[in-house]
Amino acid sequence: MPELPEVEVTRLGIAPHLQGRLISAIKIIDGRLRWPVPKALLKILPGKKVKAIERRGKYLLFEIDEGYLLIHLGMTGTLRVLPSNEPLKPHDRVAIEFGKLSLRLHDPRKFGAILWHPKSQGRIEDNPLLQKLGVEPFSSDFAGELGAQVLYQASRKRTVAVKQFLLAGQAVVGVGNIYCSESLFEAGIHPATPAGKLSRPQCSRLAQAVRVILKKAIAAGGSSLKDFVNSEGDPGHFMVQTTVYDRKDEPCKVCKTPIRQIVQGQRSTYFCPACQKR
Numbered sequence: 693m694p695e696l697p698e699v700e701v702t703r704l705g706i707a708p709h710l711q712g713r714l715i716s717a718i719k720i721i722d723g724r725l726r727w728p729v730p731k732a733l734l735k736i737l738p739g740k741k742v743k744a745i746e747r748r749g750k751y752l753l754f755e756i757d758e759g760y761l762l763i764h765l766g767m768t769g770t771l772r773v774l775p776s777n778e779p780l781k782p783h784d785r786v787a788i789e790f791g792k793l794s795l796r797l798h799d800p801r802k803f804g805a806i807l808w809h810p811k812s813q814g815r816i817e818d819n820p821l822l823q824k825l826g827v828e829p830f831s832s833d834f835a836g837e838l839g840a841q842v843l844y845q846a847s848r849k850r851t852v853a854v855k856q857f858l859l860a861g862q863a864v865v866g867v868g869n870i871y872c873s874e875s876l877f878e879a880g881i882h883p884a885t886p887a888g889k890l891s892r893p894q895c896s897r898l899a900q901a902v903r904v905i906l907k908k909a910i911a912a913g914g915s916s917l918k919d920f921v922n923s924e925g926d927p928g929h930f931m932v933q934t935t936v937y938d939r940k941d942e943p944c945k946v947c948k949t950p951i952r953q954i955v956q957g958q959r960s961t962y963f964c965p966a967c968q969k970r
Contacts, residue, residue, distance in 0.1 A: 696866025
């Protein structure tokens with residue numbers, strides 16, 4: 693499933709081509725996504741200019757004068773900018789046309805989403821899909837010791853394991869399964885540690901680790917396990933850089949202790965039992 697780094701890589705790839713351009717048409721090839729694609733977009737979008745393309749969590753936000761187009765990639769979705777005369781492929785669900793360019797949502801499993809938030813309904817931050825999301829990891833609200841404070845306050849009295857606490861995205865968004873294992877290793881914290889037992893120094897190390905790992909993942913083009921490709925059709929390369937994820941029984945890159953794998957919440961977690969002692 694595309695996580696924050698993959699969505700940010702997608703945003704960085706498509707924004708230079710589309711920001712400031714007029715939408716000439718929208719084609720709903722198969723609108724049966726996680727939620728039905730609103731047919732009203734066929735009348736709303738043509739002739740409108742994309743003022744900005746931002747990201748909130750795993751949602752891409754296309755701002756036009758009247759509102760925001762929210763796009764979520766789901767489990768297998770990708771967005772690519774192609775020549776408008778490029779033939780449609782199987783599993784292309786929606787095409788947003790910009791004259792000679794076409795933004796295509798390709799989604800084999802149809803768990804993605806394209807939704808509309810009119811500005812008449814209030815701020816985009818108050819959209820029900822966005823308002824409960826945690827702090828953005830690269831925002832000023834998570835910089836330096838503010839990030840430590842966010843994690844420390846949100847984790848108090850929480851008995852859930854810190855890995856699950858991070859994965860929930862209610863304190864800080866974007867730390868998907870791969871990035872949880874990598875961030876916890878970077879911070880030297882065992883993934884089964886109860887979130888409520890994290891000390892302030894541990895929260896400080898973890899906040900810094902989250903930013904470091906996510907920045908590395910974005911620089912590497914994200915992670916490709918099965919389906920993800922960027923806006924140019926290239927896979928991400930972060931998986932070749934991981935220190936613990938998917939390295940069961942391989943030697944730790946720091947201390948040579950074999951990496952272990954456990955299952956938490958039906959998701960695989962990888963850690964070094966020597967570097968991440970309970």
